[in-house]
Amino acid sequence: MEITEESVRLTKKYLNKQLIEEIEIDVNQVHRMIGQADNHITSAKNTLIDDKEGAYVLLYDAARKALMAILYLQGIRPTAFGGHSIILDVLIPQCSASEVALIGPFNRLRKIRNSVEYPKTEYSELDETSLREDFDKAVKIVEWAKSII
Numbered sequence: 378m379e380i381t382e383e384s385v386r387l388t389k390k391y392l393n394k395q396l397i398e399e400i401e402i403d404v405n406q407v408h409r410m411i412g413q414a415d416n417h418i419t420s421a422k423n424t425l426i427d428d429k430e431g432a433y434v435l436l437y438d439a440a441r442k443a444l445m446a447i448l449y450l451q452g453i454r455p456t457a458f459g460g461h462s463i464i465l466d467v468l469i470p471q472c473s474a475s476e477v478a479l480i481g482p483f484n485r486l487r488k489i490r491n492s493v494e495y496p497k498t499e500y501s502e503l504d505e506t507s508l509r510e511d512f513d514k515a516v517k518i519v520e521w522a523k524s525i526i
Contacts, residue, residue: 384470396459410446414439414519429503436515437490443522482514
């Protein structure tokens, strides 16, 4: 990851639009979030078979908290206006192509988690193969975030 002129410009833009807000950097909070992400991965792994929906929400939350920890370390966080979708918008300009490929699946995780939590149509069961693939993607996101922090 690298803070570039473009990423600074975008951060200022998101601050002005109130999609993100500045916060005091609290390294202890960053480590708590990473610890929670690890715990969510463990819990998701333990419930993959018996509670697919619960496991999916946990793996999404693990990835979200890991990525949010990086933002917290930069002294920013999404607002209610920005929501979770702004996380990648802020991080991607700071990432190499390989890092973008690694964290990019977060958007898919977010969309599927939203459909699990807030179904708009008839329920469709989570596919076990996709669940396991997304689990692996969430684990990689958490591990990457830990390597940054």
